[in-house]
Amino acid sequence: MRKLLTLFMVMALAMVLFACGGGKDSGETAKDGEESSGETITLRLAENQPDDYPTTVGDLEFARLVEEKTDGRYKIDVYAGGQLGDEKSVIEQVQLGSIDLARVNVSPMTQFSDEIGVLSMPFLFDDEEKKWEKLNGEVGRELLDTLDGSNIVGLAYYDSGERYFYNSVRPVTKPEDMKGLKIRVQQSELAIAVVEALGASATPMEYGEVYSAIQTGVIDGAENNMPSYYTSNHYEVAQHLTSTGYTGTPEVVIMSQSVWDKLSDEDKELFKEAALESVEVQRQAWADLTKESEEKVLEAGSEFSEAEDIEAWREAVQPVYDKFGEDYKEWIEKLTE
Known part of the structure; x- marks a missing residue:
């Protein structure tokens, strides 16, 4: 009876191992400090x-x-x-x-780290070079480390481009030009505060509703990055774009x-x-897509305006810093010094 039971257990274990592909290649990782036995661990x-x-x-x-870098010990499948x-x-x-x-x-990710929300503050960086110097450096690493305790590890930042304002009413080059415009924003207290500080009316709305809302005059415009402005076809109904x-x-x-x-620590x-x-x-892929999208919308008749006097724009959103800045004071100083 015991022999039969033992045989049954061995067969059952063999079936489990066979179904799992032996463990290693189905996503199982080595224990801390454990060296892989030459098998590929797929993530x-x-x-x-x-x-x-x-x-x-x-x-x-x-x-x-x-x-x-791991000599084939680790493989990542991108879905x-x-x-x-x-x-x-x-x-x-x-x-x-x-x-x-x-x-x-x-x-x-702000639901796991309040501090990382500082990266959504308006006009935080002087330019893209400064921004990526900080994000790819020690301060950016420290900010990712604030995710500790959430069962999530931050590895690096990727680019999502700068966001533009666009509308169907008029060119916008200075904060005063925003006054009275109805601008769609994400359902975010910070996003709403930014648009209202600029004198526009912030209108939270599902992204898929924006095209028809601009077309019918429910709103005047929205804000987003250049590729999204193009792929959403918003350029067809809101031709005035402001950088x-x-x-x-x-x-x-x-x-x-x-x-x-x-x-392992090395890995x-x-x-x-x-x-x-x-x-x-x-x-680089983002820069290429942005350039391609810009060329397409300009060909289609969009009018591109550069914002005049960025300092005037910064001053206009000071109420946002008055309201949210204290929570991010330490990080604002680190990111802008």
Whole structure:
């Protein structure tokens, strides 16, 4: 009887191991400090954008670098196009460890770290060069580390471009030109405060409703990055586009804490290096897409205006800093010094 029971247990174990592919290649990671026995450990990265989108390009470069730096011990499969779920569900799955990695926007990460919300403040950086010097440096690393305790590890930031104001009424070059315009914003207290500080009427609305709302005059315009302005076809109904560089909340590559903790210290550094090195490729892909989108909308008749006197715009949004700035005071100083 015991022999039969033992044989049954061995057969059952063999069936489980066979079904799991032996564990290693199905996503199981080595224990802390444990060296891989030469088998490839495959991780999954969730991406909600299409295969050719700049963030996906960055993900793929990150995956390539991880495989290269770990001599093939780790492989990352990128699941683009929202195959693994929308942004909210993906973040939750990364927390639980059911998804190993993901690329998400910084904005929803504020529910796990109040401090990281500083990156949504208007006119935070003088220019893009300064912004990326900070984000890719020590201060950016410290800000990612504020996610500690949330079962999420931040690896690097990706570019999501600067956001533009656009409307169907008139060219906008100075804050006074915003007065009275009805501008769609995301459902965010900060986003609403920025638009209202500029004298416009902030109108929270689902993104998919914006085109028809502008077309019918329910709102006058919205704000977004250049590729989104183009791909959403908003340029067809809101031809006046203004570059202010007022904000550009970045994306972030995150990893499950449970997976991270199983990496050796050496591999943790290699993953960080790979993520940081992939930023250059991702940013170049974003720059290329932005240029292509700009050319398309200009050809279609959009009017592009540069904001005059950026300091006047900064002064106009001072009420936003009065309201939210105290919470971010330390980080504002670090990011702008």
